[in-house]
Amino acid sequence: MAKPKVPGLFKGLGVTFGTLMRTATEGSNTIQYPHEKETPPIRARGVIALHEGNCTSCMLCARSCPDWCIYIEGHKELAPPRRAGGAPRKVNKLDRFDIDYALCMYCGICVEVCPFDALFWSPEYEYSEPRIADLLHDMTKLGEWMETVPEAPELEAGADKKGKK
Amino acid sequence: MWSMVSRLKREVFPLSSTDTTTEAPRDERRDAEMARITGALGAAVLDSLVKANDDMWIRVSADAWRTTGETLKSLGYSYFCFLSGIDWLPSPFGKGEEDPTEPTPERDSTIKQGYTGGATRFQVIARVMQPFTSLGVNIKVDIDDSMAIDSWCSVYAGANWHERETHEMFGIGFNGHPDLRNMYLPSDFEGFPLRKDFPLLARIVKPWPGIVDVEPLPGDDEQEGEAS
Amino acid sequence: MTMLGDRQQLAYIAAQAADARVNVELETEGMTLNIGPQHPATHGTLRIIARLDGEQVVWAEPSAGYMHRGYEKLTEVRTYPQVTALVNRIDWLGSFANEVPFILAAEKLMGVEAPARAQHIRTILFELSRIANVSLFLGDLGVQLGAVTPVFFAFRDREYVLNLIEAATGGRFHPNFDRIGGLKDDLPAGFIDETRMVMKKLRTFCDQIEDLLFGNEIFQSRTRGIGVIPKDVALQYGLSGANLRASGVDWDLRRDQELPMAWNKADWKVWTHPDGDSFARCWVRLQEVRESTKIVDQLLDTIPSGPVMAKVPKIIKVPEGEAWVSTENPLGEMGYYVVSQGDQGPFRVKIRSASFNNISIVPWLLKGVYVPDIITILASLYFILGDIDR
């Protein structure tokens, strides 16, 4: 230590004064929230979006949910055949797909297990409600979130590109 | 003793070459350690198990529980890691993941103990470690119908809270424990939550949402209504 | 050294009692002070029942359980992936670090090992969560001792780390990123450069905290010699992590235990302090943040390429067996004793959390100290309520 010893009390005063000057000249580290917003990262788990057409009511997400916050009901329907002349297919059509965000703990297991790519994460976060019951998002509301779902991010160098979806 | 142990550490764990491990010497290390433990404990050890490159288990008789702690401490296992209980009864309630309209499935209720076996439904498991070498030993002990065992408080001071927790969660008593009040639960709470026959109400009061609820086409049979 | 702290405390109490006996007519009944469950110093809902003589503590005992969530019971009805989502809520400030030992235990039972790249990234995220956790401790320490500014510095710079964790895992607080056999996903592009910059900021933060707090004479007079834990007592109570190392025990599970993680691929130092007092504990933690930034920096240079997921079946069934894995978490030794009976979920999980042991020494430690020292000692022992109550 070649530097002369400064009493710790004055060093501490220096730190706070330095920060004062830095905030005054370079701006603060905070954001004035309602006026400007931070963009969350692409992967941020904000809200779950539902692509209704892909869902087959297979119940995998509802079963894998750790706190049982997904409710699914459906019915069977006849859909036009894939090839001309084929028999009409029987498909499962959703009647109800609710996620209770008051219970959801944002673990993402449902999105991960979905075998038909019907669930996606969107980084949107502004959906707080004054009434807790309004946090139960139904099919249409979950479908609206689809517009906000971003593309998956590029991976870091050295990653195994042919990996997952 | 500290210096001895730390020298041992330097010999066994050269920091730079930890990634080039070879299986054999480590096994010898645990085997030797186990021989030392069983030698010191003598007849108290009912069963022992060394898993190569993994861990050590011993099961001791209930009346030798306190002396086991004392002996292990004198063997250098001065770090108290944890103490808890295990209820080996398979849960009579399952995971709550069944259709309430179906009849309750038959459940296997045979008690099947884990490593080093056992004879009773409840076991107490404790783990102590040798600092620096990071060798640890898991000690199990059977709890008979008296549901009590000697306390380790006087051996490892840290066992105090762990025993209190085990007492309230499993109902296992600890003779000689200074103060077995409940830690978490209200003092008039009835039942022992971590016993398997204590139902987890959250999974019982709410119906499982995983039941397939897809209405079949009007013309279809009931059997075909199952989800694909 | 061993007996010294104890004897000092006993002598102090004895002297107090003698004083009280002399002034019989002045002898007053002690006052019982409930510190908590709602109290600014018990970040969470710990309650400390202290019997006071004036401002001196005659007897004190923590009473936990106001946030007991019964995780050990909950794990019994959950599958392994679901348990992972659960356990990162135990120590909510260093959440990724909670997942790792559980996943390692499950991997041990299944006999799989994560690919090298996954191990590397795991270690990086583990250390990032340590930084996020302990840097908040450093700020909070200031608040506990009456300095308001450090905690804002801590939140400021911790935010960068949380942003990193969020960019990689999708969750700021609860990543749920670790999977049996590897990781959920690879790192997003740009993560490495970003992390390097953040690590620089964190080192500046450490310097600032050192100047603002650790060098401050008032801080030193408040923490030095307060709450001395001798080495053998620390071991007996099962103290771990920085609390143990501050008592002079040179033991770090990251270095001394072999796990399929990448700590041994970096060059770093385990800091210890001979004093065992509150200052030592805080100081060791400060150094640990610095070492963690070093570990992260070095590991970023050497991330191997390849997959991040080993071959594991889609529906995970863990074979019968028992496994214990513990790691050196931000708060200390965090371990899971997993008993499997071949099911999709564990049969029994014993969660050995660091704070539970760390805080169990409090009744021993608080005898004879003053009310402000209770706060100092609690702050320096550093507990997270979720980690005590589980």
Add this chain to the structure above:
Amino acid sequence: MSSALIAADLAYWAQSLLRVLGGLVAVLLPAGTVVYLFLFKMMSFMQSRLGPMEAGPYGSMQLFAEVGKWLQKEDIVPANAQPEARIFKMAPLIVLASTFLLVVVVPFGPDAWFTDFEVGIFYALAVSSVSVLGILIAGWSSANKYSLLGGLRAAGQLIAYELPMVLAVVGVVIQAGTMNLQQIVVAQNAGSMFGWNGVGNPYILTQFVAFIIFMISVQAELTQTPFDMPIAESELVSGYMTEYSGFRFLIFFIGEFATAGVFAMIASVLFLGGWGVPFAWFGWTDMDSIDNWMNVVGPLILFTKMIVLVFFIMWVRFSFPRFREDQLQRFAWKILIPVSLVNIMVTAVLKVAF
């Protein structure tokens, strides 16, 4: 003293009204400025944030918003404090009263003062202790253990720090040869150092030790960090203020910062030359030759000096951790008091020698 109050020929009730208004301005204006400038803005900037930004331009109306909020809140008296509710309710007023009593003797200009006591500083030090009573009453009557501890700590602390403060002032009094604050100001500005009167003779230069001790004591008297054990939010929740809500808390809050402002004024009167500028700059020699415009500029000068001193008080407050109660007492009795006694001795010897 030559001239009386500016409006000496007004009726008594008009004079009283003017005095009351003036007192309110002299207490509330500094308090508001201190809160906005230091508590809201400087503290935030030191912590890399901006502080309140929504109410008014740059958040300048925030204090009014806060006052509005507090006034709307319920005035809660804890159940156990009900039997003595009157005393409980009275406590904050006593604390605020001591602030108003203090500002009475502060001179703002050659003719701008409320009263002109011959023993002004003696009076100021005496009434400043009245706030201890209020705090002790608040702590005791709250029927709360934390409040009680806080109140007792405050009593012990304020008594311990009253003494070094008095002793520090004694040095100034010896040098000025008067206890009248107005004359202390004049003595500093009319004085000269070794024949050079360019800056007058502010006592901060000759009485630097006393100045430091006085400021430390002020810090303790105001219960600001590092001496904020009576409040100690991490230990005692909020000390004697714990049970107060609504406008009674507001009074404590305003009282704290108003007292900070008033004490900073007294310190600048004692050590920085008060409202005055060195008289030699304008060729004044004594009170009577001062131009009348100093009655307008003087308060501004005093205000500026006050802001500078409060800046230091707050800077320390936002940077330091707090002492422990016994350390504080030790610091007062073993360091501050002996040092100030030595200071008095040296001052006296030099006074006699020159």
